């Protein structure tokens with residue numbers, strides 16, 4: 001059986017470097033190339049800490065990489081601005097994207113859905129690859145059917161660029177699908193310091209904590225008369241995301257539409 005040829009964008013990053021290791025240790029996967037905006041033209045083995053990857057080529061130009069190597073899958077773990085461009089370029093060239101990069105807008109997702117349809121190939125966008133986080137979102141959606149007062153508190157390392165996290169946005173979207181719409185808190189509530197009540201998503205509030213020492217954590221708190229329910233997930237390292245990346249790569253090869261969220265494929 002031919003190996004799945006994979007290109008990884010963002011290979012020196014916290015997630016990208018973990019994905020390089022995943023692809024390397026998976027028997028039927030092969031790293032065809034990596035995309036790095038600062039170091040094109042060389043080899044992955046030249047990067048500090050990557051010497052075992054010797055002759056894997058490094059491209060800055062994604063389109064050129066796709067033209068020359070015709071890979072099967074792009075794994076994108078970069079930044080929101082670049083991630084959208086990479087995903088569109090991949091679909092244009094018939095390469096199936098697995099996107100962990102967060103910060104995509106509704107409009108971005110719509111555009112990518114249409115592009116998948118036009119090209120007839122699959123794409124997976126997963127705001128969180130950790131199985132526990134996916135279950136936390138599903139459990140929160142279930143709870144949202146019974147409790148319509150909810151506060152989402154996401155906690156991340158202080159190098160994170162986007163707030164709220166992609167996971168928090170996805171959680172709010174999933175709860176909003178089942179929750180009776182409600183503006184929470186007192187109708188005359190006033191913030192004496194702007195932002196004190198967090199971001200407002202359909203009346204739910206999202207709070208973003210950023211601290212060194214954290215990795216990726218979220219708790220969803222529901223309240224009603226005399227009781228609260230808290231659903232919490234913690235990722236203590238980036239290895240926690242890798243089984244989800246593998247599931248997404250294996251699945252994207254078999255689908256021909258956009259899938260947004262691993263909850264749609266874990267079953």
Ligand SMILES: NC(=O)C1=CN([C@@H]2O[C@H](COP(=O)(O)OP(=O)(O)OC[C@H]3O[C@@H](n4cnc5c(N)ncnc54)[C@H](OP(=O)(O)O)[C@@H]3O)[C@@H](O)[C@H]2O)C=CC1
Pocket residue numbers: 009010011012013014015016035036037038077078079080082099100101102103126127128129130162166241
């Ligand atoms: N879905 C999930 O389960 C998870 C998703 N994430 C998301 O993944 C993304 C990456 O996170 P993380 O690894 O922590 O971030 P890092 O900042 O550690 O990594 C991002 C990498 O992307 C590189 N990069 C930036 N611009 C480009 C470009 N134009 N072309 C190629 N590479 C580029 C950066 O290089 P340089 O530093 O040189 O600019 C850096 O190496 C974020 O959006 C984050 O929210 C994170 C964890 C889990």
Ligand SMILES: O=C(O)C1=N[C@H](C(=O)O)C[C@H](O)C1
Pocket residue numbers: 102127128129156157160161164165166167168215216217
């Ligand atoms: O930047 C991170 O670290 C993470 N980003 C994702 C998000 O925005 O939800 C997933 C996870 O929380 C880690």
